[in-house]
Amino acid sequence: MSEPLQTEQFQSTLAIAHQAFEHFQHGLATGEWQAFLEMVTDDFSFWFPMGPFHGLNQGKARAAEFFQYVSNTFSSGLFITLDRVIANETTVVFEFRDEGLMAGAPYKNRVAVSFDVRGDKICAYREYFGSDGKSN
Amino acid sequence: MSEPLQTEQFQSTLAIAHQAFEHFQHGLATGEWQAFLEMVTDDFSFWFPMGPFHGLNQGKARAAEFFQYVSNTFSSGLFITLDRVIANETTVVFEFRDEGLMAGAPYKNRVAVSFDVRGDKICAYREYFGSDGKSN
Numbered sequence: 001m002s003e004p005l006q007t008e009q010f011q012s013t014l015a016i017a018h019q020a021f022e023h024f025q026h027g028l029a030t031g032e033w034q035a036f037l038e039m040v041t042d043d044f045s046f047w048f049p050m051g052p053f054h055g056l057n058q059g060k061a062r063a064a065e066f067f068q069y070v071s072n073t074f075s076s077g078l079f080i081t082l083d084r085v086i087a088n089e090t091t092v093v094f095e096f097r098d099e100g101l102m103a104g105a106p107y108k109n110r111v112a113v114s115f116d117v118r119g120d121k122i123c124a125y126r127e128y129f130g131s132d133g134k135s136n
Numbered sequence: 137m138s139e140p141l142q143t144e145q146f147q148s149t150l151a152i153a154h155q156a157f158e159h160f161q162h163g164l165a166t167g168e169w170q171a172f173l174e175m176v177t178d179d180f181s182f183w184f185p186m187g188p189f190h191g192l193n194q195g196k197a198r199a200a201e202f203f204q205y206v207s208n209t210f211s212s213g214l215f216i217t218l219d220r221v222i223a224n225e226t227t228v229v230f231e232f233r234d235e236g237l238m239a240g241a242p243y244k245n246r247v248a249v250s251f252d253v254r255g256d257k258i259c260a261y262r263e264y265f266g267s268d269g270k271s272n
Contacts, residue, residue: 047246049266084250086222086229093222093229095250095262110183112248112264114220114231126231128248128264130185 009089013117017092018085020115020122028078028098031071037064040122047126074100074107091116097136108136146225149253153228154221156251156258164214164234167207173200176258183262210236210243227252233272244272 006014016039023036037060045058046066053066070078078100086093093114100107110130115122130136142150152175159172173196181194182202189202206214214236222229229250236243246266251258266272 047266049246050268054268055271084227086224086227086250088222091220091222093248093250110185110262110264112229112250112262114222114229114248126246126248126266128246128266130183130262130264132186132190135191 007089010087012120013089014085014087014092016117016120017087017094017115017122021082021092021094021113024113025080025082027067028070028074028080028100030077031075033064033067033071036067039120041118044122045124049127049129074102076101078107090118095130099136102133107133109133110136143225146223148256149225150221150223150228152253152256153223153230153251153258157218157228157230157249160249161216161218163203164206164210164216166213167211169200169203169207172203175256177254180258181260185263185265209238212237214243226254231266235272238269243269245269246272 020036020039023039027033027036040060040063042060044060044063045056046063047056048054053069057063057066078098080096080098082094082096084095091114093112095112097110108131112128112130114126116124156172156175159175163169163172176196176199178196180196180199181192182199183192184190189205193199193202214234216232216234218230218232220231227250229248231248233246248264248266250262252260
């Protein structure tokens with residue numbers, strides 16, 4: 001099966017999203033979010049499925065609060081197995097499974113995150129849950 | 137922004153997934169699932185995030201049961217607004233919002249479905265929820 005012949009725009013979007021996803025993965029594992037936050041635009045917005053950050057959240061400061069909250073919730077880290085990457089010229093979707101401890105109890109989920117790229121940054125993302133926090 | 141120059145394989149995957157998604161949308165709106173089920177392989181499998189079909193479900197018969205259950209749950213239909221389509225040579229992700237009545241009560245969600253294409257059929261899909269059933 002041949003690879004699609006992709007444009008420069010597509011290749012750039014994919015490279016930026018991959019870099020951001022590496023930082024995202026590092027943040028989940030370690031609680032260090034600075035590298036990821038440096039890759040989001042000032043007007044960054046994100047949708048989260050549940051909890052205190054449910055719905056649309058706007059701005060980089062709100063994102064910093066959110067990722068702190070995530071790392072407080074999973075204080076020993078959340079670890080990702082990446083299953084699939086799907087991209088177009090502006091959006092890249094990562095399908096993955098994650099696993100860790102939530103307040104000491106085993107946690108597992110399936111997740112899809114959809115990153116929108118503008119220039120060399122992530123301007124928005126949407127997170128979707130594919131399981132129940134107990135199996136993946 | 138120029139369009140990516142895509143291969144035949146990519147174009148075929150995208151066309152098959154779009155056709156299946158139209159039937160999927162029709163099934164959700166009307167309860168008529170035959171056209172969608174004709175487009176899935178005999179070994180079709182799907183992952184669903186919650187409820188009696190939570191987890192991995194295998195086989196076309198199980199899929200038929202599932203879609204009947206969905207249409208019983210949303211007996212007056214579930215209606216989709218498609219936001220985004222992201223594709224590679226084997227997988228197509230549809231990000232959408234849906235809205236309807238669940239047992240008579242207003243229901244709204246955000247959803248990502250990821251369809252895997254093999255030949256001219258869908259061989260697997262994974263569903264992910266981006267909201268709580270109350271807002272989208």
